[in-house]
Amino acid sequence: MIRAERTFVTRCSLVVKPVDAWTGYTPGVSSIRVSLAETDRKPIRTSDGSYAFLDYPGKTCTLVIASSTYLEYRKEIELPESGLELPIFTVSLMPNGVYVPPMAATGLAVKVCDGLGVPLQGAQLSAYIDDEAAVRGRLAEEKTDGESLRIRISPGNGKLMPGDSFVLRDKEGTAMDWGYMTDLQGDASVLVLERPFTRIWNRGTRLLPAVRTLSDKNGMAVIPFRGLLPAVCPVHVEIVAGDRTWNAVWTAEGGRVVRMEPVRL
Structure with a gap:
């Protein structure tokens, strides 16, 4: 008697590599949840800390990374046809207001509010350091x-x-x-x-060096800068919420997270 054997072929549809914007390292598995909105199937964790989704049938998917310490990341992705180059997405995760900064971290933290002082969620912040030493x-x-x-x-x-x-x-x-x-x-x-x-x-x-981020549900926005920076350097900041725009030049201090005065838009 010849025993029949069944062969299964698994296809890798998408690889996601989350990175902490402040440290440059992959967050621990307990600190984030990586999923696709269209399926309940969980990804496989690879040896380098990435997340691989297997045998996804669709042509597009919505990548969601949820966390208690990072801002939620959500992006619609168009997947290539089978046999083409494997899509690998590196996602820079931005800290929210409850994230505990690493030692000697450089950054800015600010609360964004409306004209009445009510915290604004989802305000867009763009910031960059214009300094030769940076x-x-x-x-x-x-x-x-x-x-x-x-x-x-x-x-x-x-x-x-x-x-x-x-x-x-x-x-x-x-x-x-x-x-x-x-x-x-x-x-x-x-x-x-x-x-x-x-x-x-x-x-x-x-x-x-530059950062683009959002204010969280409490109106807090954290602007993380990684790597070697001067002791004091100018940071050009723009905050946008709806039709309101606010610009300023703040000062960052290398190795310290500076908390700024609240901004009202």
Whole structure:
């Protein structure tokens, strides 16, 4: 008698690598919940701390990362056809108001309220440090074409990691552009971007540390900066809530989380 054997083929549909924006490390499994909104099937934890979803049947999915100490992350993802390159998403998780900062962390914390002093949830904060000692790199190409998803840089003070935001700014301070790094291409000098820049940039343009985040349900917003920073440095901040916009230049202190006065919009 010949025994029949059944073979199962498993397909990896999506890999998610969550990263703590402050430490650069993957959060512990007990501190986050990674799921797809369209299915109850749980991901498999890989050896490097990533989360792999297997045999997902759809062409699009909604990635959800929930946590008590990070802001919720939610993003709709379009999956490639079977046999094409495996989608790997690095997600930079932003701390909320109850997150306990790591030792010697650098950052800013602020409460965002409306005109009556009621905390605002979901206010958008954009911040970057414009200081030569904080430069994370410089463009090493003669010109960027404004279309490529890959750029080559020369080293700076500290380095960018997948999941990091940064700002391109010329020396005159007359133009700027936001970038988001998704991966490294071969070595640390080639960055893979989420989207192309909005304009052409020349060799030597500075890449500055930057953060984009939201206020939590209590109106608290935490702006985390990672890596080597000056003892004192200017932080350009913009806060947007609906049709209201607020701008300021604050001061960050290397190795300290500075709590700012509440902002009313």
